[in-house]
Amino acid sequence: MNFLKVTDIDEIEELILKKIPSLKGKKEMCKLEDSLGRVLCENIAADLNVPEFNRSTVDGYAIKSRESLGASQGIPAFFTIKGEVLMGEDSSKKLERGEAVYVPTGAMIPEGADSMIMIEFCEILEDTLLVHKPVSSFENIMVMGEDVREGDIILKKGAVITPENVGVLASLGIYELPVFKKFRFSIISTGDEIIGEDEEYRMGKIRDINSYTLSLAIQKFGVVVEKKIVKDNFETILEEVRKSTKRSDIVLISGGSSAGNYDYTSRVISELDGGEVFVHGISIKPGKPTIIGRSNDKLIFGLPGHPISSMVVFNIVVKKLIESLYFCGDSDDYYYGVLSHNLHSTPGRTTYQMINKTVENNEIIINPIFGKSGMITLMTKSNGYIVLGSNIEGLEKGSRVRVYRF
């Protein structure tokens, strides 16, 4: 049996980038309506002001504010109505002393006016406007550039596109975005016992799970080019992995979890063109028996066969790496809650504990979920995990903990 020289989880990313310095996110353009969840690969700066003109925020009359000074219900201020600005019109009107112009919400304030009096506080007598309330300078006006100023960075490189933030892009007339090209993944499930969708079930066999869980997890930021099941035969695995490195940027090999199998994947990687294994285990639980290597500039992961272990490694290693290559900062996929039980950690290993949550008195209670290794129902019962650092002995009931979503 081979002993695994484990690598610390915090050193993994740096090591990968040192081994494959060419590994980075590439650019492609994406239409605004197809951009949900995509990641910006450049800062987006405004090339114009929003609004591009002084815009009314109410229905009412544009006036010079100082002429409304002292106006009240009893002693109104008087103005001469000089027509109206139409919605969407480029107003060439210029407001002179004592004049008022009707401006609907969203339309342009004419030159010379510095405030809007809401229609509710006005009275109209033929072409005379009676104003019953003073307004202050810039009241009910959104000034040119007040929302976005020309040159402002409105979304930063690494921002994930959400329904909310496309609004500001559309308002600036930006309909195509520079985003990171999705990394291409191959998923290879190995094992004589593993059978696929089109194979008939026989007693003793196990249906492939990891290619489905990994495939859906990848869809958030990558493209699954292929997924295949390969029997435990060195030559066959070698051939299939070789093919996959040609088609993909990243190859995920999910194997059995016994020490013998890792050697298998290790040996396969070493045999590839420019093949090298540089991580032989990670100091985490679950997920320790993970190997990471490369074939020239293609990245290869040997993931544990247990579905939960492989998902944990995928999330904390593969996903985190891609987020880092995409310059994603705080991914907003965590929250805090209060731990319902004492938890022990494993000395020297960072522990990832599955949890589910309940809500009591405006507080989220975090309940650890336990089960035998390899139980797939742990995944349907949990909705996230907490991290116990390798340097702590455990966490006490009542501790406030950060919870990560899958």
Added chain:
Amino acid sequence: MNFLKVTDIDEIEELILKKIPSLKGKKEMCKLEDSLGRVLCENIAADLNVPEFNRSTVDGYAIKSRESLGASQGIPAFFTIKGEVLMGEDSSKKLERGEAVYVPTGAMIPEGADSMIMIEFCEILEDTLLVHKPVSSFENIMVMGEDVREGDIILKKGAVITPENVGVLASLGIYELPVFKKFRFSIISTGDEIIGEDEEYRMGKIRDINSYTLSLAIQKFGVVVEKKIVKDNFETILEEVRKSTKRSDIVLISGGSSAGNYDYTSRVISELDGGEVFVHGISIKPGKPTIIGRSNDKLIFGLPGHPISSMVVFNIVVKKLIESLYFCGDSDDYYYGVLSHNLHSTPGRTTYQMINKTVENNEIIINPIFGKSGMITLMTKSNGYIVLGSNIEGLEKGSRVRVYRF
């Protein structure tokens, strides 16, 4: 000016379903690999056990546990090795007294054995196995049905498919899922000042925002059949809305926010075949000037023109309605935090306050974001909202509040 008879936010859904009793989610089948984010429209029950056989969770030897009783480093228990079970093999071996069979992790335990002794605690002398540690009954075995029992409901109607929960489906050989068909949406932006992607910008105009924000928000659970911009002309709007009711289940009309414009949308809906407006404003802030109606069994929303108001209404009315039609329970899109400032609410109206979050000492701090009505950058600066009920005067700094994501 027309006064709006506002409807309470809590009564909206019941009212819609009373007016359009036929409105409900329809079923379609979806392949497992395409199911990310889809919603189950039926309970999924297991039609087999997982595991389907007593499965070893370690590499080692299957034995009768009572025969290891008292075994120790000094006084081992002796067994005769009777070959091995291969991975994926349907073992027909039957273990007799004093026998041991090698079983790798994940393989089938032979009949007659009730435990696995890990290889670490064994020594092999030709065909004799020396066991240096006692094992208890069912140690290192996952018993048939221990993970999933035949007939168990493994995922409920209304469950949103995640990478984690496809694992259990794949393990059961379920590769096609009954999911709710996505509702079809039309988005119509109205306004003389609104210009689209292909129109040249002229001073005084405003680029369409809502069709982009709404379109991306819909993509999570619906299909955008079309989005179009229509000038403020009664006949044109009527004609376009009529066409859209034929193509879609739900039509969103986003208009200006002045009282005059609502009447417009109202009048259009009333003129449609089987046309009726049944909500003339909602007791919320922002979003009060929302109208809801129908043309026969097609649902029509008149949303406020302000981008933030229209997104708020979309989230708390349209999205909530669909989630309810999809039987989605807790959508897990909220968390709790501590309010950084006092907040006042508007009496009689449920207030939705945009916020962003910061983290201090393992606690999420919720900072309200303010800005002038119609400012689109409020959306890029916020990452959620909190709800102030219509029956409270406000919330004090330091209160623990629930935050919803968009």
